Amino acid sequence: QQKVQQSPESLIVPEGAMTSLNCTFSDSASQYFAWYRQHSGKAPKALMSIFSNGEKEEGRFTIHLNKASLHFSLHIRDSQPSDSALYLCAVSRTNTNKVVFGTGTRLQVLP
Amino acid sequence: EAAVTQSPRNKVAVTGGKVTLSCNQTNNHNNMYWYRQDTGHGLRLIHYSYGAGSTEKGDIPDGYKASRPSQENFSLILELATPSQTSVYFCASGDAGTANERLFFGHGTKLSVL
Numbered sequence A: 001q002q003k004v005q006q007s008p009e010s011l012i013v014p015e016g017a018m019t020s021l022n023c024t025f026s027d028s029a030s031q032y033f034a035w036y037r038q039h040s041g042k043a044p045k046a047l048m049s050i051f052s053n054g055e056k057e058e059g060r061f062t063i064h065l066n067k068a069s070l071h072f073s074l075h076i077r078d079s080q081p082s083d084s085a086l087y088l089c090a091v092s093r094t095n096t097n098k099v100v101f102g103t104g105t106r107l108q109v110l111p
Numbered sequence B: 001e002a003a004v005t006q007s008p009r010n011k012v013a014v015t016g017g018k019v020t021l022s023c024n025q026t027n028n029h030n031n032m033y034w035y036r037q038d039t040g041h042g043l044r045l046i047h048y049s050y051g052a053g054s055t056e057k058g059d060i061p062d063g064y065k066a067s068r069p070s071q072e073n074f075s076l077i078l079e080l081a082t083p084s085q086t087s088v089y090f091c092a093s094g095d096a097g098t099a100n101e102r103l104f105f106g107h108g109t110k111l112s113v114l
Helices: none
Strands: A004-007 A010-014 A019-025 A032-038 A045-050 A054-058 A061-066 A071-076 A085-092 A105-110 B004-007 B010-013 B019-025 B031-038 B042-049 B065-067 B073-078 B087-094 B103-105 B109-113
Touching (some): A010 A019, A045 A054, A045 A061, B010 B019, B019 B031
Parallel strands (some): A010 A105, B010 B109
Antiparallel strands (some): A004 A019, A019 A071, A032 A045, A054 A061, B019 B073, B031 B042, B031 B087, B065 B073, B087 B109
């Protein structure tokens, strides 16, 4: 059974800071890696995803994936108070379509 | 954007009663999912489906059944509800095997079992 763990559990950063969130997974055959963001009382919403080793950047958000280390991360440049939310990582094998989520990191960005 | 609609938004049930949570998507996605969310546990997968007529067990299927009668609809059934099933339930849908694969979530159903 796929195990997906996130760290830290919670994080408080000042506005303008670089924020780094981590996700580790147990299934080395995983092929889909994604980050979702959930504001309080709302549904989770996809931020970005990556399929191959390396880095992918979209605006202020960057994903790093290292399959050999069973680890990927999300980096938020110039963090904003509107980035305050629960961040969830997700992993799956595309041939099974079973998408498993991590336990979440709660981020608070102080003005 | 993809639309996923859950009903009801809120539900109060009695222990031992039957509860059915419904989910409808209008984007012709093959895959649909049911998750529950509890503090400290993120989203945990209960059941999922590849298409009409199929259901697969997720990581925490005990006490739950699922039904996918059509491409658009996916239901979660609690035959004998227990207080431990008090939670927020999210339905999601998404395309499989595409480079831009992502899940789209409904707004959630808050279930309280008394």
